[in-house]
Amino acid sequence: MNTDNQNITHIVDQIDFQNIQKHPNILIAAHFWEKDRFDAAKTCYKFMRRIDDMIDDRKALTITLSCMDKQLFTDQVTRWISCLQGQDSNDPFLDEVLETITKFRIPLLYFHNFAKSMMHDIHHNGFETFEQFLAYSEGASNGPASVFVHLCCLDRQNGHYIQNFPDISNMARPCALFSYIVHIIRDFRKDQLDHLNYFAADMLEKHDLSKGDLEQIAAGGEITGNFRDMIREYKGIADTYRVETQKAVERLESQIPPRYIFSLKLIFDLYLQIFERIDPENGLFTSEELIPEPEEVKARVFHCLSSNAL
Numbered sequence: 590m591n592t593d594n595q596n597i598t599h600i601v602d603q604i605d606f607q608n609i610q611k612h613p614n615i616l617i618a619a620h621f622w623e624k625d626r627f628d629a630a631k632t633c634y635k636f637m638r639r640i641d642d643m644i645d646d647r648k649a650l651t652i653t654l655s656c657m658d659k660q661l662f663t664d665q666v667t668r669w670i671s672c673l674q675g676q677d678s679n680d681p682f683l684d685e686v687l688e689t690i691t692k693f694r695i696p697l698l699y700f701h702n703f704a705k706s707m708m709h710d711i712h713h714n715g716f717e718t719f720e721q722f723l724a725y726s727e728g729a730s731n732g733p734a735s736v737f738v739h740l741c742c743l744d745r746q747n748g749h750y751i752q753n754f755p756d757i758s759n760m761a762r763p764c765a766l767f768s769y770i771v772h773i774i775r776d777f778r779k780d781q782l783d784h785l786n787y788f789a790a791d792m793l794e795k796h797d798l799s800k801g802d803l804e805q806i807a808a809g810g811e812i813t814g815n816f817r818d819m820i821r822e823y824k825g826i827a828d829t830y831r832v833e834t835q836k837a838v839e840r841l842e843s844q845i846p847p848r849y850i851f852s853l854k855l856i857f858d859l860y861l862q863i864f865e866r867i868d869p870e871n872g873l874f875t876s877e878e879l880i881p882e883p884e885e886v887k888a889r890v891f892h893c894l895s896s897n898a899l
Contacts, residue, residue: 597894600620600621601620601887601890601891601894603620604616604617604620604887604890606883606884606886606887607883614768614855614856614859614860615630615634615733615737615856616630616631616634617855617856617859617886617890618737618852618853618855618856618859619631619737619740619852621848621851621852621855622740622848622849622852626693626740626743628689629689629692629693629695629740630736630737630740632685632686632689633686633689633690633695633733633736634733634736635682636669636682636683636686636700637700637703637732637733639669640666640669640703640704640707641707641710641729643662643665644662644707644710644711645710645783645785647662648710648783648784648785649783649784649785651784652714652784653714654711659711659712662711663708663711663712666704666707666708666711667704669683669704670700670701670704672686672687673686673687673690673697673700674697675687692750693739693740693743693750694743694750694751694752695736695739695740696735696739696757698758699732699733699735699736699739699758700732701728702727702728702731702732703728703729703732703733704728705728706725706726706727706728706729706732707728707729709725714784714786715786715787715788715789715790715800716787716788716789716790717789717790717791718789718790718791719789719791719792721789722787722789723766726765726766726769727762729769730765730766730768730769730772731758731761731762731765731766733765734761734762734764734765734768735757735758735761735765737761737856738757738760738761738764738853739752739757741845741849741850741852741853742754742757742760742841742844742845742849754844760837760840760841763830763833763834763836763837764830764834764837764838764853764856764857764860766827766830767827767830767831767833767834767857767860767864768856768857768860770823770824770826770827770830771827771860771863771864771867772860773787773788773823774820774823774824774827774867774874774879775863775867775876775879775880776876777803777807777874778806778807778874778875778876779876780807781803781804781806781807781808782807782808786800786803788803788819788823792819792822792823793819795819796815796816796818796819796822797815798813798815798816798819802815802816803816806874812872812873812874817869817870818869820867820869820872820874821869824864824867824869827864828864831861831864834857835857838850838853838854838857841853847897850897851893851894851897854893854897855890855893858889858892858893859886859889859890862881862885862886862889863879863880863881866878866879866881867879
């Protein structure tokens with residue numbers, strides 16, 4: 590894509606940095622695609638958010654879901670996923686999702702993996718082990734990430750979309766895990782206040798922490814050395830995935846057009862912007878500290894553009 594500076598500025602000006610909520614980086618990065626792929630990303634993202642928000646909003650009201658709530662949510666998620674397999678939905682939005690999946694040849698596996706993680710949220714409060722968290726991330730994070738990378742890697746031939754890369758999930762996984770670990774550190778205080786905990790029990794035990802300790806810190810209590818040690822370890826794990834992400838993007842550089850490589854670099858760089866703010870030694874781990882202001886995000890987009898020719 591040969592895009593002059595005026596057109597690039599116009600694209601950036603179309604992004605509503607002030608009002609994009611809930612994991613906005615996917616939508617920011619997809620703005621640099623042609624309209625139909627951008628609309629596909631929005632549709633798939635909105636569908637996944639519908640499921641996630643339904644569960645999280647209910648959990649924010651109570652620590653444990655009732656048996657009735659669990660059954661109702663399980664049935665609802667199962668019904669929505671079934672609609673993606675062609676079952677009648679009587680819902681225009683679900684019909685739009687199915688049409689998008691069909692047109693862009695998006696594997697249903699990504700949505701099934703996402704639904705599996707949402708089922709975990711319905712029936713569990715947190716994770717016993719870090720390995721369990723990684724398995725959960727395969728749907729909760731790598732599900733939407735795989736859709737994003739899939740849309741980047743599509744080739745359009747004779748009006749139809751063709752997928753030439755057989756292993757999208759493996760390509761997407763490092764960035765998905767990097768961004769998700771950054772995400773749970775960024776939202777630590779908010780999640781705790783909403784009765785959500787993404788730090789695995791074995792990691793808490795390793796650092797001599799309890800769920801009560803996390804709740805106390807999130808409510809404004811003293812940030813202990815043990816908590817800082819745990820954040821330091823999580824940031825170190827994220828850094829490993831950061832390096833793997835850079836290598837994965839480099840492998841794709843000669844294989845897909847510049848605009849899609851740029852969008853992959855941009856979504857990674859926007860999470861890197863947050864990663865760089867995580868300070869295990871002295872940080873307060875508040876939203877104000879870890880979430881960049883809209884103008885800072887916009888400046889980061891321009892910085893990424895200046896380093897990557899479109």
